Amino acid sequence: MDHLPSWLLSQAAAHAHRLVADGFAGVGAKGYHYRLLSSLDADGPASQAALGRRTRIYLSDLVGALNELEAAGYVRRSPDPADKRRNVVAVTPAGRDRAAELTERVTAIQEELTAALSPAETEQLTGLLRRLVAHHDRTE
Amino acid sequence: MDHLPSWLLSQAAAHAHRLVADGFAGVGAKGYHYRLLSSLDADGPASQAALGRRTRIYLSDLVGALNELEAAGYVRRSPDPADKRRNVVAVTPAGRDRAAELTERVTAIQEELTAALSPAETEQLTGLLRRLVAHHDRTE
DNA sequence: CGAATAACGTTAGTCGCACTAACGTTAGCC
DNA sequence: GGCTAACGTTAGTGCGACTAACGTTATTCG
Numbered sequence A, B: 001m002d003h004l005p006s007w008l009l010s011q012a013a014a015h016a017h018r019l020v021a022d023g024f025a026g027v028g029a030k031g032y033h034y035r036l037l038s039s040l041d042a043d044g045p046a047s048q049a050a051l052g053r054r055t056r057i058y059l060s061d062l063v064g065a066l067n068e069l070e071a072a073g074y075v076r077r078s079p080d081p082a083d084k085r086r087n088v089v090a091v092t093p094a095g096r097d098r099a100a101e102l103t104e105r106v107t108a109i110q111e112e113l114t115a116a117l118s119p120a121e122t123e124q125l126t127g128l129l130r131r132l133v134a135h136h137d138r139t140e
Numbered sequence C: 001c002g003a004a005t006a007a008c009g010t011t012a013g014t015c016g017c018a019c020t021a022a023c024g025t026t027a028g029c030c
Numbered sequence D: 001g002g003c004t005a006a007c008g009t010t011a012g013t014g015c016g017a018c019t020a021a022c023g024t025t026a027t028t029c030g
Helices: A006-025 A029-044 A048-055 A059-071 A093-114 A119-138 B005-027 B029-044 B050-055 B059-071 B093-113 B119-138
Strands: A077-079 A087-091 B076-080 B089-091
Touching: A006 A029, A006 A093, A006 B005, A006 B029, A006 B093, A006 B119, A029 A077, A029 A087, A029 A093, A029 B005, A029 B029, A048 A087, A059 A077, A087 A093, A087 B005, A087 B029, A093 B005, A119 B005, A119 B119, B005 B029, B005 B093, B029 B050, B029 B076, B029 B089, B050 B059, B050 B076, B050 B089, B059 B076
Parallel strands: none
Antiparallel strands: A077 A087, B076 B089
């Protein structure tokens, strides 16, 4: 049986999710916040639609997450002068700090997650997953 | 650097989940049904509590899932004469057929999921994930 | 030009899965 | 006989993925 049991992936993800949720709960963050802040930090400001594509977060969910981030002062929405349909979303200095904080937490969690694996194995796993995901992204 | 990005695991799982959900939607099944039926089929009847431990499904969710399976005639609940607190849950012949049907679907999905990987790589991925999960199961 | 079409942001709501809290019932232990 | 633990059940929370519908603004094309 050389199949990848799909439940195995789900279970691994469930563990990962639990670790992340626990790690974020302490600082009042959720997964979407991290994904958005780090995307904005890494790839710069963007319209909400573009941001949604970048982070694979649905526009409908994005609105709420951005509301929360904006209320906390981590993010700024401003109308795009070139296109009145668009909001340009940019990270604030406080948001940058927040991103760094969350990234640090995530890094620790990743180490905990792969504690049973050697660095080489972790890299192997990462590569395999990356290819798996890339394949399904392309053919979506 | 050579960390396993936790979002990668989530994304891979999301793809897997989507494939499974799509595959099951057509036959009106959900993940819990498959997990329960195949566990009952493979390891025999059990009390709900034991079944929950076996499948890692919470007792509270199990009740609903078993209600659905029982209503469809795939499963039978009978009081345990040896312990009045317990229900003995057993799969029916129809349930066995259903399990086979779902297993077939899952197998096809697994192939689709790992289409980008060679059999050897799939096995490698499976092994790594298994160890990752086992580690967190033990230390939970 | 004007009308159709498409992209944008927003609101509201569904679904699957993991997880917590509380309750009454039944078993086992000392 | 009383305490504790396990059992099944109901109710509800939270996150993440996903759909439907609406009004607004751009773009394209006959």
